[in-house]
Amino acid sequence: MATTRRERRLTDEQLLSLMDVIEGSDSVELKLTLPEEVHRSTINALALDPLEAQIRRAFYEEHAGGIALDDLTTLGPLFVLKLRFAPEGFGRKMVGEMWLYPDGSRVLELSTKCAPTEAFQVAAEARAFLARQGIDLEGEQQTKTRKALEFFADAIRAADGPQAA
Secondary structure: OOOOOOOOOOOHHHHHHHHHHHHOOOOOOOOOOOOHHHHHHHHHHOOOOHHHHHHHHHHHHHHOOOOOHHHOOOOOOOEEEEEEEOOOOOOOOEEEEEEEOOOOOEEEEEEOOOOHHHHHHHHHHHHHHHHHOOOOOOOOOOOHHHHHHHHHHHHHHHHHOHHHO
């Protein structure tokens, strides 16, 4: 797909204003949003350099137990939203991850970390905290990774037809 390149330049006034803001900042974060139609080509363009790719391939082949790299199938992509937060009333940080699958299904996972010796205590505290927030804790538990693997395995089987089953 051909894309049209539009040149966008800051005016002198915008550039001076930007320089004023940068001068008083601790750090600067530069971002570029890419249109969806160039996502794949951008990912391919930013791939590993050939030497590093050869080294990785050699490492893989040495440790893969006889499974050829070319026999593997790429799974994905999945869209994942991740948020680190410290909920009020809970003395620990939490992470929320929502994995969005191509069929519209999703998995929301909440997690927190602790030392192994604290696992049962922290699990009880987290459960009590979430229950006090009115969060339903009785749902079927599933790991996001297992769901992703099952989702894409089913898609591969469906694409390969009845002979793949």
